[in-house]
Amino acid sequence: MLKGKKILLGVCGSIAAYKSALLVRLLIKAGCEVRVIMTVSAKTFITPLTLSTLSKNPVVSAFEKDDRGQWENHVELGLWADLFLIAPASANTMAKMAHGLCDNLLTAVYLSAKCPVVIAPAMDLDMYRHPATRQNLKILQSFGHLVLDAEHGELASGLVGEGRMAEPEHLLQQVEEHLSKKKRFEGKQVLITAGPTYEKIDPVRFIGNHSSGKMGLALAHAMASEGARIHLIAGPGQYKLESELIALTHVSSADEMYNEVSAKYDQTDIAIFAAAVADYRPIAPAEEKIKKTGDSMTIELVKNKDIAAEMGKRKAKSQVNVGFALETEKEEQYAKEKMDKKKFDLIVLNSLNDNGAGFSVDTNKITIFSVDQPKRHFELKSKQKVAEDIVNCIHETFK
Ligand code: CTP
Numbered sequence: 314m315l316k317g318k319k320i321l322l323g324v325c326g327s328i329a330a331y332k333s334a335l336l337v338r339l340l341i342k343a344g345c346e347v348r349v350i351m352t353v354s355a356k357t358f359i360t361p362l363t364l365s366t367l368s369k370n371p372v373v374s375a376f377e378k379d380d381r382g383q384w385e386n387h388v389e390l391g392l393w394a395d396l397f398l399i400a401p402a403s404a405n406t407m408a409k410m411a412h413g414l415c416d417n418l419l420t421a422v423y424l425s426a427k428c429p430v431v432i433a434p435a436m437d438l439d440m441y442r443h444p445a446t447r448q449n450l451k452i453l454q455s456f457g458h459l460v461l462d463a464e465h466g467e468l469a470s471g472l473v474g475e476g477r478m479a480e481p482e483h484l485l486q487q488v489e490e491h492l493s494k495k496k497r498f499e500g501k502q503v504l505i506t507a508g509p510t511y512e513k514i515d516p517v518r519f520i521g522n523h524s525s526g527k528m529g530l531a532l533a534h535a536m537a538s539e540g541a542r543i544h545l546i547a548g549p550g551q552y553k554l555e556s557e558l559i560a561l562t563h564v565s566s567a568d569e570m571y572n573e574v575s576a577k578y579d580q581t582d583i584a585i586f587a588a589a590v591a592d593y594r595p596i597a598p599a600e601e602k603i604k605k606t607g608d609s610m611t612i613e614l615v616k617n618k619d620i621a622a623e624m625g626k627r628k629a630k631s632q633v634n635v636g637f638a639l640e641t642e643k644e645e646q647y648a649k650e651k652m653d654k655k656k657f658d659l660i661v662l663n664s665l666n667d668n669g670a671g672f673s674v675d676t677n678k679i680t681i682f683s684v685d686q687p688k689r690h691f692e693l694k695s696k697q698k699v700a701e702d703i704v705n706c707i708h709e710t711f712k
Contacts (some may be wrong), residue, residue, distance in 0.1 A: 314489045314492055314493055315340065315343040315344060315345050315485070315488070315489060315492075316343065316344035316345070317344060317345075317346075318344075318345050318346070318395045318396060319345070319346045319348075319393055319394050319395045319396075320340050320345045320346070320347050320348075320394065320395065320396050320398055321347075321348050321349075321350065321390060321391075321393070321394035321396070321397045321398070321422070321426070321428075322336065322337060322340070322347060322348070322349045322350070322364075322368075322398050322399075322400065323349075323350050323351075323352075323397065323398070323399035323400070323402070323406075323419045323422070323423070324349060324350070324351045324352070324355040324359070324364070324400070324401065325352050325354070325355055325399065325401055325402055325403035325405070325406045325419070325435075326352055326353075326354025326355045326357065326358060326403055326405075327355075327358065327401040327403050327435045327436065327478070328358060328435075328469040329400075329401035329435035329477065329478035330355050330358035330359045330401055331358065331359055332400070332401070332478055332480070332481055333349075333359060333364060333400065333401070334359060334363055334364065334367055335481045336398075336400060336481040336484065336485070337349065337364055337367040337368045338367055339481055339482065339485055340485070341367065341368065341369070343485070346370075347368040347369075347370065348368065348370045348373075348390065348393070348394075349361075349364045349365070349368050349370070349372045349373070350372070350373050350374060350390070350418055350419045350422060351364070351372055351373075351374040351419070352374065352403075352406065352417055352419050353374060353417065354403075355374075356374065361374065373390070373418060374418060387418060387421040387422040387424075387425050388425045390422045390425075390426075391422045391423075391424075391425035391426035391427065391428075392425070392426075392427065394426060394428045395428055395429075396428055396429050396430075396431065396488070396492070397422070397423065397426045397428055397429070397430045397431070398430075398431045398433070398488065399419075399423075399430070399431070399432050399433065400431075400432075400433035400435075400478060400479075400484060401433060401434070401435030401478045402432045402433055402434050402435065403434075403435065403436060404434075404436045404440045404441075404443075404445075404446050404449075406419065406420065407432065407434065407446070407449050407450065407453060408445070408446075408449050410423050410432075410449075410453060411448075411449040411452040411453055412449075412452075429457075429458075429459070429491075429492070430453075430456075430458040430459070431458065431459045431461065431487075431488055431491065432453060432458055432459070432460045432461065433461045433463075433478050433479050433484055434446075434450070434460070434461070434463045434476075434478070435463060435476065435477065435478035436463070436476050437468055437469070437470050437472065437476050438468060438472055438473075438474030438475055438476040440476070441463055441474075441475055441476040442475075451555070454555070455554075455555045455556055455557065456557060457556070457557065457558070459487070459488075459491045461479050461484060461487055462475075462479070463475050463476050463477055463478065463479070464477045464478070464479050464480065464483075465477070496538075496539050496540030497539045497540070497704075497708050498536055498539040498540050498541035498583075498704075498708075498711075499539070499540035499541075500540065500541075500542075501540075501541045501542070501582045501583060502541070502542055502544070502580055502581050502582050502583075503533075503536045503541045503542065503543045503544070503581065503582065503583045503584075503585065504543075504544045504546065504574065504577055504578060504581040504583070504584045504585070505529050505532055505533050505536070505543060505544070505545050505546070505584075505585045505587060506529065506546050506547070506570060506574060506585070506586050506587055506588035506590070506620065507524075507526040507528070507529020507530060507532075507533075507545060507546070507547040507548070507550075507552070507587050507588050508524050508525070508526030508529060508547045508548035508549060508550045508552075508588055508589070509521050509522045509523070509524040509526075509548045509549060509550070509588070509589050509591070510548045510564070510565065510566050510567040510569075510570055510588065510589075510590050510591045510617075511548065511549055511565050511566060511591075512566055512567065512591045512593070512594035512595060512617075513566065513594070513595065513598040514595050514598060514599065514603070514612060515598060515599035515600075515601065515602050515603045516599075516600075516601065516602055517602050518602075518603070520591055520593075520594070520595070520614075521549070521591070522589050522591065523589075524548070524550075524588070524589035525550055526547050526548065526550040526551075526552060526588075527675065527696050528587050528637075528677060528696050528699070528700070529545065529547060529585070529587035529588065530545070530547075530552050530553075530554075531696040531697045531699070531700035532585055532587060532700045532703060532704070533545045533554075533556075533559045534555060534556060534559070534697070534700065535697070535700035535701050535703070535704045536583075536704060537556035537558040537559055538556070539704060539708075540558075541558065541583075542558050542560075543556075543558055543559045543560065544560050544562065544577050544581075545559055545560065545561045545562070546562045546564060546570055546573045546574055546577075546588075547561060547562070547563060547564070547588070548563075548564060548565065548570065548588060548589075549563075549565060566591075566594065567590045567591050567594065567617035567618065567620070568594070568617065568618070570588060570590060570620060571617075571618045571620050571623070574620050574624065575620075575623070575624075578624050578627060579627070579629075581632065582631070582632060582633070582711075583632070583633045583634075583635070583707060583711065584624060584632065584633070584634050584635065585635040585703075585707075586620065586621040586624075586634070586635065586636045586637060586655075586657075587637050588620075589639070590617065590619075590620060591617060592616065592617060593614035593615060593616055593617060594614060594615060594617055595612050595613070595614060595615075596613045596614060596615040597613070619655070621634065621636050621655045621657070622654065622655045622656075625654075625655045625656030625657070626656070628656055633658045633659070633707060633710055633711050634655070634656060634657050634658055635657060635658065635659045635660070635661065635703070635707060636651060636652065636655055636657040636659070636660045636661070637660070637661050637662075637663070638651050638660055638661070638662045638663075639662075639663055639664075639665060640662065640664060640665070641664075641665050644662055644664050644680075645662070645680075645682075645688075648660050648662040648680075648682055649682055652682055652684070657684075658683065658684055658685075658710050659681055659682070659683045659684075659703075659706055659707065659710055660681070660682050660683075661679050661680075661681055661703055662679060662680045662681070662682065663677055663678065663679050664678070664680075668693075675695055675696055676693055676694060676695055676696065676699075677693070677694065677696050677699045678691065678692065678693040678694075679691050679699055679702070679703070681702075681703065681706050683706065683709075683710060684710075685710065686706070686709060686710070689706065
């Protein structure tokens with residue numbers, strides 16, 4: 314797997330820098346070409362001479378004051394690498410990477426690199442646990458980088474806990490697994506609708522529903538982790554994105570959702586209609602707040618466009634449309650009728666009769682019907698795990 318790969322190894326100031334020597338040896342043994350960048354403080358833990366001898370290449374560590382008047386080409390180094398491995402990665406360097414600071418060569422190369430990035434943190438246990446570090450690790454993961462878990466054991470401080478850099482053999486094994494994992498939807502365009510829609514009654518009131526958008530968001534993350542680019546078109550709600558591959562467009566009404574979907578649908582490979590779209594809207598929303606008058610009132614409603622059904626009419630042979638059905642009776646019959654009517658390739662049925670399934674909760678229990686596969690029941694799971702099951706079924710249909 315690693316044979317012939319160009320590995321750029323970034324070494325930060327940490328006692329674990331001594332492990333870099335073994336790491337370089339293992340990489341060379343695996344047939345890699347290795348170049349090393351050290352931060353200035355890394356050189357207080359291990360000498361450049363050791364790493365240049367083992368890597369058979371000069372070690373670079375510029376932006377420190379030297380009189381050579383020479384510019385280190387961080388762009389060239391970043392483009393050269395097939396993989397940028399930062400091991401050990403200190404809390405300080407990870408913070409800079411997470412926030413785009415580049416006051417040394419290592420961080421400047423990081424910002425210029427286009428290759429996959431693997432980060433092996435090393436620090437004391439309290440630094441590792443600190444919310445600032447946890448937040449930075451999350452940010453780095455959201456950039457698509459592989460962040461390896463620090464290992465448990467005795468630390469330089471004498472304390473025992475998590476914070477040790479992964480052992481070089483273990484680290485390489487994880488890197489190999491990561492590189493060999495094929496992303497199943499790399500380069501595919503996926504459109505996902507999510508959340509409720511709000512249909513205006515007057516400037517302060519609307520008709521809505523309890524959808525939280527959690528299922529649609531979980532699907533967006535599951536698809537992004539398989540390399541797809543996602544347009545998430547979402548009704549009102551909180552959507553915390555953890556991947557740069559997801560572009561979020563907020564809409565409010567069914568009409569706005571229809572317009573956004575319609576504009577993007579033709580460039581889409583896979584469309585997942587997870588939104589709980591209001592079927593009707595007030596025919597004439599009031600310009601001013603409606604005042605309380607009689608003992609009852611009537612609001613006349615008019616049908617909204619069925620977004621999924623309209624896109625079904627436009628569906629090209631290569632496109633896959635996935636729908637959802639939430640039923641309280643005749644579940645299988647209604648779900649299959651919807652699949653047929655709206656030209657879905659797959660429909661995900663969640664039953665409100667199941668505890669833990671449906672709106673607002675973090676879990677879901679689904680059955681998937683598909684045009685070319687037998688129906689599949691799944692156990693109650695977190696919405697993230699449910700999203701992975703759906704993604705697996707879409708993959709079966711799409712390939
Ligand atoms: N859907 C849509 N646009 C609508 C209504 C529904 O895109 N205006 C999509 C939903 O996102 C879902 C599927 O169609 O994927 C089924 O939604 P559902 O509300 O269950 O179906 P309806 O056709 O509205 O049927 P009913 O409410 O009568 O059960």
